[in-house]
Amino acid sequence: MNYVTLNNGLEMPQLGFGVWQVPDEEAETSVAKALEVGYRSIDTAKVYGNEEGVGRAIAASGVPREDLFITTKLWNSDQGYDSTLEAFDASLERLGLDYVDLYLIHWPMPEVDNYVETYKAMEKLYHDGRVKAIGVCNFNIEHLQRLLDECEVVPVLNQVECHPYLQQQDVKAFCAEHNIYVEAWSPLMSGGNALQDDVIGDLAKKHNKTIAQVILRWHLQTEAIVIPKSVTPARIEENFDVFDFELTAEEMEQMAKLDDNQRQGPEPNDMNKQ
Numbered sequence: 001m002n003y004v005t006l007n008n009g010l011e012m013p014q015l016g017f018g019v020w021q022v023p024d025e026e027a028e029t030s031v032a033k034a035l036e037v038g039y040r041s042i043d044t045a046k047v048y049g050n051e052e053g054v055g056r057a058i059a060a061s062g063v064p065r066e067d068l069f070i071t072t073k074l075w076n077s078d079q080g081y082d083s084t085l086e087a088f089d090a091s092l093e094r095l096g097l098d099y100v101d102l103y104l105i106h107w108p109m110p111e112v113d114n115y116v117e118t119y120k121a122m123e124k125l126y127h128d129g130r131v132k133a134i135g136v137c138n139f140n141i142e143h144l145q146r147l148l149d150e151c152e153v154v155p156v157l158n159q160v161e162c163h164p165y166l167q168q169q170d171v172k173a174f175c176a177e178h179n180i181y182v183e184a185w186s187p188l189m190s191g192g193n194a195l196q197d198d199v200i201g202d203l204a205k206k207h208n209k210t211i212a213q214v215i216l217r218w219h220l221q222t223e224a225i226v227i228p229k230s231v232t233p234a235r236i237e238e239n240f241d242v243f244d245f246e247l248t249a250e251e252m253e254q255m256a257k258l259d260d261n262q263r264q265g266p267e268p269n270d271m272n273k274q
Contacts (some may be wrong), residue, residue: 016041031057045073
């Protein structure tokens, strides 16, 4: 496993396991398998409806809590100072944990314009030691800049849609300038065309790897944090098996040329539903 050091000194596995769109019971099974394979970072969220299943898998795993890195997220309807604190307590109870390693704002919802107050509540959770780090998801540069201007704690990361067809170069550059990691959700462009791409397919044949493994390796070599999701045991293992090869500089350049701004999820400024 590769680890990255976040801007507050906390170490985080660079490869984690996501459970978006995984029902609660299935999340328990898939997280148990992921922990068995060797994953130590698990990414969930209130809106996924599977924090309890994740918590059961953690409790049954036998893996020491200090060896795990658990992320959950605040949903849009809970934004606001007091409601953020209440939502965090509820997430912690569902997970069955005393703390989480990382707590994230799920969307900025700029039309609602509550993310600064929400983030200040998360700063309190951080200062009180109830979370080890705080960050955001789906924040554009202007949203990040406002947090930097109006809040005290620099987010440790920004989790955004990122895959070979949406490489987020501007966001990555801004985040790098401010020592904020980028974490990729939908890293394999789930349901998109990246897994059928001929360029990536040729690289997979060359390295005797799958297309998914090449894409995950590309993410790692761009210094992104990456959280692939699967409920299939063989693919959970496959997605973890990406540390025994490297893409060359020329191959990384081939991957860079695939970027054509194909977004599957909402543009963050357009996502304002609570």
